Amino acid sequence: MKNLTAHLASAVSKIQKQHVQFVLAALVVLMLVLGAGAPVDGGGIGH
């Protein structure tokens, strides 16, 4: 039981770390791309 709990905790922490890394990387690249690019959206013109 103790082993199972430890295993589960380890798995959860691993998944969480991967998720956080994933979200952070996507967010940084998104900021970089939005900051570097300058396309204009037709819907935003005139507003």
Added chain:
Amino acid sequence: MILGLAVIAGVLAGLFFARWNKETWQPPALRHIWLVVVFFLPQLFAFYLPATQNLFPAPLAAASLVISQLGLLTFCILNWRRAGISILTIGLLLNFVVILANGGWMPISPETVAQLVTPDAALHLEPGKRLGASKDILLAADAIVFPWLADRFAPPDWIPYRFAFSVGDIFIGAGAFILLAFPKQNTAFLQKESTHHANQSNF
């Protein structure tokens, strides 16, 4: 919006390739990430946040764009050799040059705008003025410095989502996709670089 799709496509491709190779997806190994966060902020407030984007007078918004892109360019140069960043840097440099040459704004001609909005909406636009809360300024085609680098391309008419983009934007989208779809190349490069430094310090 359209560049956001390049990021989403890159993430999905990266996850697909990682699963295909039975590996976990590794984030791209980038340095000085704080530069992106800090130098994106001026643009976040001047162009993206609805609550603040109209509070910026035009000269301040233009200055925010130039300063922000200069900071992002520094980040790109510091990470130049990472796969994808080199392509993205070319795009950023192309956009930065045309923005700098046109008073801190990305120029767009009335001919290109006519492909995005209805003729009625186009009639209400004034040359020399910022287009909505965007980074673009409406300029007559012959008044644009470096017209080939301006927002002059639009998707085919059968695509309902209307937008205009520059040559630089194409490089930026492609660079972001490669960076996220093949992040392992960056990690491999970083390990190689670390080994190189370690070997140098041994001598």
